[in-house]
Amino acid sequence: MSSKTIEPKEVERLLESDNPLNIIDVRENDEVAQGMIPTATHIPLGEMPERTHELDLNKEYIMVCRSGKRSEKACAILASNQxxxxxxxxxxxxxxxxxxxK
Known part of the structure; x- marks a missing residue:
């Protein structure tokens, strides 16, 4: 099951139009240390299952990683939790x- 996707250019456009986006970066600490999207929250993929309580079921989240594979896994974890x-x-x-x- 593949999740809904958004192009990076569209995320950038939405950020520039001051839309409040909920971006979660699921990369590891050393990767995030090299730079992340300014408004993103860092939750490493391995911590996702035990940190879902930090998220709001009424919001939409844009998941980000290095290439799109780990964020797809994160999408599957979160989607299974509604x-x-x-x-x-x-x-x-x-x-x-x-x-x-950061």
Whole structure:
């Protein structure tokens, strides 16, 4: 089962139009240390099952990783818990927008 996807360019466009996006970066700490989408929340994929309580069932989440594979797994975990999720296709490898170091 593949999840809904969104293109990185569309995520960037939505961020520029000041839409409040809920972006979750599921990469590992060392990857995130090299830069992530400025408004993203970092929840490593391995911690996702025990951290779903931090998320709101009434919000839509855009899942991000390096290439789009781990975020697809994260989408499957969250979707099975009734969360509304979208996978950013291509991951950070395809991201051309701003990044921030947290």
């Amino acid at each position: 969360f509304n999720v979208v996978n950013m296709s291509g991951g950070m490898l395809s991201w051309k927008g701003k990044t921030t170091i």
